Amino acid sequence: MIKHHPNTELLSGHVNGQLPASLSAAIAMHNELCPQCARTVNNMTEEQAELSFEQSPGEATNDIDFNAIDIEQMIAAITSDESIELLAEDVPMTVTVKGQDYKIPRAIQHMPMGKWNSFGKITRARMDLNEGDIHTSLLQIAPGGSVPEHTHKGFELTLLLQGSFKDEMGTYVAGDFIMLDGEHQHTPETTDGCLCFTVADGAQHFTQGINKLLNPIGSLIY
Amino acid sequence: MQVTEQQRTENPLKTLPIHHKRITNKSMNDEINHKELADWLTAVGQDRDKQAFTNLFKFFSPKILRISSSKFNTQAIANEIVQETMTNVWRKAHLYSADKGAPTTWVYTVMRNVSFDLLRKIQSKKEDTLSDDIWPTLDVADEEETEFADHIENQKVLALLDSLPEKQQQVIKGFYFMEMSQEQLAQHLNLPLGTVKSRLRLALNKLKQHVDLQLGDNHD
Numbered sequence: 001m002i003k004h005h006p007n008t009e010l011l012s013g014h015v016n017g018q019l020p021a022s023l024s025a026a027i028a029m030h031n032e033l034c035p036q037c038a039r040t041v042n043n044m045t046e047e048q049a050e051l052s053f054e055q056s057p058g059e060a061t062n063d064i065d066f067n068a069i070d071i072e073q074m075i076a077a078i079t080s081d082e083s084i085e086l087l088a089e090d091v092p093m094t095v096t097v098k099g100q101d102y103k104i105p106r107a108i109q110h111m112p113m114g115k116w117n118s119f120g121k122i123t124r125a126r127m128d129l130n131e132g133d134i135h136t137s138l139l140q141i142a143p144g145g146s147v148p149e150h151t152h153k154g155f156e157l158t159l160l161l162q163g164s165f166k167d168e169m170g171t172y173v174a175g176d177f178i179m180l181d182g183e184h185q186h187t188p189e190t191t192d193g194c195l196c197f198t199v200a201d202g203a204q205h206f207t208q209g210i211n212k213l214l215n216p217i218g219s220l221i222y
Numbered sequence: 223m224q225v226t227e228q229q230r231t232e233n234p235l236k237t238l239p240i241h242h243k244r245i246t247n248k249s250m251n252d253e254i255n256h257k258e259l260a261d262w263l264t265a266v267g268q269d270r271d272k273q274a275f276t277n278l279f280k281f282f283s284p285k286i287l288r289i290s291s292s293k294f295n296t297q298a299i300a301n302e303i304v305q306e307t308m309t310n311v312w313r314k315a316h317l318y319s320a321d322k323g324a325p326t327t328w329v330y331t332v333m334r335n336v337s338f339d340l341l342r343k344i345q346s347k348k349e350d351t352l353s354d355d356i357w358p359t360l361d362v363a364d365e366e367e368t369e370f371a372d373h374i375e376n377q378k379v380l381a382l383l384d385s386l387p388e389k390q391q392q393v394i395k396g397f398y399f400m401e402m403s404q405e406q407l408a409q410h411l412n413l414p415l416g417t418v419k420s421r422l423r424l425a426l427n428k429l430k431q432h433v434d435l436q437l438g439d440n441h442d
């Protein structure tokens with residue numbers, strides 16, 4: 001059962017369309033597996049729509065120059081195009097990493113994805129989203145593999161897409177939305193292998209013994 | 223928000239001939255006619271009805287302009303959101319179903335997706351339209367709210383009724399105390415079925431929050 005969910009602030013940013021694409025996609029993929037959060041998002045959307053369109057505009061309208069828009073011209077331009085937008089079909093997409101097949105959820109199917117690179121049992125592909133310090137990846141850990149203990153400067157989100165893993169705090173299943181801040185450190189390990197979608201803000205720092213030697217490749221993993 | 227002269231000159235629409243036609247505030251303050259909005263959307267979707275689209279444009283564009291102006295702080299971007307949102311309303315109206323959700327909710331999601339893609343274009347210099355994948359057009363589940371509805375007693379609902387806006391009180395009264403179906407309520411209140419469902423969802427959600435609060439439940 002999914003135990004880890006996005007908090008209300010994230011859900012509300014998602015509803016308003018104000019989150020980076022990486023985080024909104026993660027929430028969308030979580031919601032596909034979590035009816036509870038999906039329903040919360042539906043409710044918040046209804047509420048936002050109501051706030052946006054049902055309430056009287058009040059004084060604020062005076063500040064906006066609606067006259068600058070030529071209504072007739074814009075309507076004519078829009079309606080001159082008779083074509084309609086067909087609903088994009090939901091085509092299943094899979095990816096094979098080290099001989100394992102994984103389903104790629106709809107939310108990230110059109111994200112530009114880089115090449116898969118392996119570091120021991122960890123195989124990673126970067127998503128090229130161009131979101132500044134925010135790095136987004138698909139991360140596969142082969143059976144028996146683990147991520148060395150590390151911390152982050154900013155946040156680190158792991159959305160488990162397939163398989164399972166465990167760390168100091170417990171075990172996780174597909175759909176778990178695990179958000180850590182810079183304070184926390186963890187060493188995820190997996191018995192049967194897993195695929196994760198990860199979003200991290202800032203480079204990670206490995207914290208322990210021999211793993212310190214890995215620091216130069218730290219930013220290569222998450 | 224104040225729009226400066228400088229921002230106005232950046233406005234790409236400024237070069238177009240300007241018709242000084244002000245949308246009056248009066249019509250916007252009136253009660254929203256959901257039936258009318260739903261009918262217009264359906265007419266655009268089914269018949270490519272340009273008059274219906276003009277009506278929708280006049281209703282929604284000042285509101286979209288106001289919302290986007292406060293979010294993005296420049297009128298040029300706000301204008302672009304109006305244009306893109308209304309273009310998508312025109313091109314996607316056939317995907318709207320008056321039986322599933324409120325017309326306002328549908329237009330809100332179209333506007334939100336346009337803003338999201340535009341924000342991404344500005345911040346990440348990416349022209350992709352990821353919003354269609356992140357928020358695919360899906361059927362809204364209607365089943366679950368009735369399940370919750372069975373869990374609160376009429377007495378409790380009665381006590382909380384005043385906390386709801388008038389429009390939501392109407393559907394709750396019909397649903398709980400007159401035991402009307404959603405279809406009967408739509409008929410009785412002269413509303414599209416989707417709007418009744420939407421209001422019921424909103425109202426039940428608010429009631430649920432009150433009940434949870436009273437029980438001291440912690441949903442984390």
Ligand SMILES: [Zn+2]
Pocket residue numbers: 002004005006030034036037038
């Ligand atoms: Zn959830």
